Amino acid sequence: MSISYDSPQLDSVLEALANQKRRGIIHDLSLQPATVTQLASRARLSLPAIHKHIRSLEQAQLIIRKKAGRTNFVALNGSTLGLAQSWIMQYQTSWGSNKATLDNYISKMQE
Amino acid sequence: MSISYDSPQLDSVLEALANQKRRGIIHDLSLQPATVTQLASRARLSLPAIHKHIRSLEQAQLIIRKKAGRTNFVALNGSTLGLAQSWIMQYQTSWGSNKATLDNYISKMQE
DNA sequence: TATAAAGTTAACTTGTAGGTTAACTTTATA
DNA sequence: TATAAAGTTAACCTACAAGTTAACTTTATA
Numbered sequence: 001m002s003i004s005y006d007s008p009q010l011d012s013v014l015e016a017l018a019n020q021k022r023r024g025i026i027h028d029l030s031l032q033p034a035t036v037t038q039l040a041s042r043a044r045l046s047l048p049a050i051h052k053h054i055r056s057l058e059q060a061q062l063i064i065r066k067k068a069g070r071t072n073f074v075a076l077n078g079s080t081l082g083l084a085q086s087w088i089m090q091y092q093t094s095w096g097s098n099k100a101t102l103d104n105y106i107s108k109m110q111e
Numbered sequence: 112m113s114i115s116y117d118s119p120q121l122d123s124v125l126e127a128l129a130n131q132k133r134r135g136i137i138h139d140l141s142l143q144p145a146t147v148t149q150l151a152s153r154a155r156l157s158l159p160a161i162h163k164h165i166r167s168l169e170q171a172q173l174i175i176r177k178k179a180g181r182t183n184f185v186a187l188n189g190s191t192l193g194l195a196q197s198w199i200m201q202y203q204t205s206w207g208s209n210k211a212t213l214d215n216y217i218s219k220m221q222e
Numbered sequence: 223t224a225t226a227a228a229g230t231t232a233a234c235t236t237g238t239a240g241g242t243t244a245a246c247t248t249t250a251t252a
Numbered sequence: 253t254a255t256a257a258a259g260t261t262a263a264c265c266t267a268c269a270a271g272t273t274a275a276c277t278t279t280a281t282a
Binding site for chain 1: 117138175187192196200214216
């Protein structure tokens with residue numbers, strides 16, 4: 001079964017990925033886990049701002065977090081990026097279409 | 112060279128993909144090219160509404176179009192989906208991280 | 223135990239995405 | 253040649269994303 005364009009999970013994942021700052025966070029976390037404050041400092045964002053981004057990433061299950069004392073550690077979540085990738089990959093067979101193909105299609109339609 | 116999280120082109124592509132209706136359009140077009148009116152009808156959207164989606168997809172270079180008389184034909188554009196895919200694929204090596212890894216990291220940090 | 227650190231939550235502002243209706247242009251057809 | 257089809261453009265509305273500041277909670281430390 002291939003993943004549908006209207007899957008709610010795909011929706012939250014792609015919405016999370018659509019934001020540049022959140023992609024920056026993902027990039028950061030791909031190197032190593034970090035705390036909320038560290039992420040805020042690297043992204044040059046206030047704590048409330050980073051907090052919202054983290055919640056968005058968390059709801060999309062793109063990250064996991066764990067509280068240790070007063071410190072929140074965040075890590076990239078393995079599998080979820082694969083969801084977006086597999087949606088995109090469905091269309092790899094269509095990747096051949098280009099200007100020539102379209103011209104061709106138009107000619108056929110106009111017969 | 113790998114593609115950066117803050118690339119403007121990646122930005123427009125992922126923003127275009129973040130919308131469910133636009134993903135529906137892409138799915139439609141993966142089957143065959145279509146006219147603007149056909150896409151509007153399938154997505155159950157008005158012409159002005161579909162027009163905006165198409166412009167967004169076009170600016171992201173996810174589609175190409177060609178005018179034939181008064182009719183606008185639209186087709187999925189080959190290569191651009193690959194851009195999003197390759198950004199995501201950069202992080203495939205990080206996909207291993209999970210709860211155990213995070214716990215581990217936290218322990219190390221607290222030593 | 224008072225103070226600081228690390229987040230969270232609430233209330234607010236601003237910009238923009240995604241839709242609408244109405245008016246218009248260009249091309250085809252009865 | 254008048255009318256309809258296929259889009260486009262403009263002006264508008266509404267909801268929400270992304271930031272802010274201020275107030276708060278919880279946990280650690282001097």
